[in-house]
Amino acid sequence: MILCDIGNTNAHLFMNGRLYVKSIREFLSLTFNEKVYYICVNDDLKPFLHADKNFFDLEPHIEFDTKYACMGIDRICACKAVHEGVVVDAGSAVTVDIMKNGVHDGGYILPGFAAYSAAYMSVSSRLKLDINRSVRLDTMPKNTQDAISYGVIKSIKLIIKNSAKNRKIYFCGGDGGYLCGFFKNAVYDEMLIFRVLEKTFLSL
Numbered sequence: 001m002i003l004c005d006i007g008n009t010n011a012h013l014f015m016n017g018r019l020y021v022k023s024i025r026e027f028l029s030l031t032f033n034e035k036v037y038y039i040c041v042n043d044d045l046k047p048f049l050h051a052d053k054n055f056f057d058l059e060p061h062i063e064f065d066t067k068y069a070c071m072g073i074d075r076i077c078a079c080k081a082v083h084e085g086v087v088v089d090a091g092s093a094v095t096v097d098i099m100k101n102g103v104h105d106g107g108y109i110l111p112g113f114a115a116y117s118a119a120y121m122s123v124s125s126r127l128k129l130d131i132n133r134s135v136r137l138d139t140m141p142k143n144t145q146d147a148i149s150y151g152v153i154k155s156i157k158l159i160i161k162n163s164a165k166n167r168k169i170y171f172c173g174g175d176g177g178y179l180c181g182f183f184k185n186a187v188y189d190e191m192l193i194f195r196v197l198e199k200t201f202l203s204l
Contacts, residue, residue, distance in 0.1 A: 003197045004038035005074060006045060009092045009114075010174070014194045021174070037201050039073045039193075058200050066104035077196040078172055079104055085168040087192075088160060090175035096163055110159070113175055116152045133178060157182050 003014040011027035013020045022030070024042065037056045040046055049055045064076045078089050079097050087097045090112065097107030111119065113131055120127040127148060135141065135149040137157070156179065160169065169186040171179055172193060180188040 001198075001201060002032060002034060002036045003194055003201065004036050005077075005193050005197070006038055006040040006042050006049075007074065007091055008042050012193075014191075014197075019190055019194070037197065039077060039197065041072045041074050058197055061200050061204065062196070064104065065102070068104060068106060071104075074193060075107070077193040078170075079107075080196045081189075081192045082170050085170055086160070086164045088169060088171045088173075088176065088179065089193075090171060090173040090179050094156060094173075094175070094179075096160055098163065098167075108163075110156060113152065117148075120148055 001015070005012040006024075006027070009024065011022050011024060013022065013027075024045070028048075032054055035054055035056055037058050038049065039059050039062075040049060040057070049057065059073045062073065062076060062080070064071075064080055066076075066079075072095075075087075075089060075095050075097060079087050079099055082099045083102050085099055087099060087107075089095045092112045092115065094110040094112055095107060096110070098105040117129075117131060120129070127144070129145040129148055131152055132145055132149040133153070135146045135153065137150060137154050141147040141150045160179070161183070164183070164185075166185070169180070169183050170192060171177065171186060171188045172190060176190075177188045180186045
């Protein structure tokens with residue numbers, strides 16, 4: 001059994017009991033000898049996946065209780081894995097969703113770190129700087145790189161904190177482990193989405 005969560009930047013694969021992360025280019029170069037059960041939010045890849053009989057789309061088999069229109073299947077799976085709490089998927093975008101007694105109460109979307117960096121670069125070439133993940137958030141920055149980093153990281157941290165209040169926070173996604181470190185009542189779970197995919201596969 002191969003499970004796959006295909007995003008806009010990377011594809012996450014669970015096979016032989018291990019999780020692998022591949023860029024979309026690397027993913028497209030792979031050859032699979034068994035069926036791949038997947039979800040996909042990358043619209044450019046969907047025609048390719050639908051045309052290959054070796055790929056099986058799990059999305060039509062996943063039900064979710066929400067009034068949120070056009071919610072991405074990756075967000076749905078992450079939320080479906082949590083009965084009560086805040087779900088943060090930190091990848092190309094940072095999505096934040098509230099689950100109350102197994103029902104989705106709504107959520108919002110922030111840019112991911114790379115998208116924030118691209119936004120700064122669009123303002124000025126002088127702002128073409130990497131985000132310093134070691135920047136201190138308890139003192140005012142004294143240089144431009146730290147100023148950008150502070151603005152990005154603290155804004156994400158504070159809006160999640162404001163939404164979470166005293167609820168437990170469940171992080172997943174490539175930057176989930178890093179963001180999880182800012183919160184006491186939080187866990188990072190890289191298998192959050194895959195537990196739902198496995199349960200769906202077993203119910204087919």
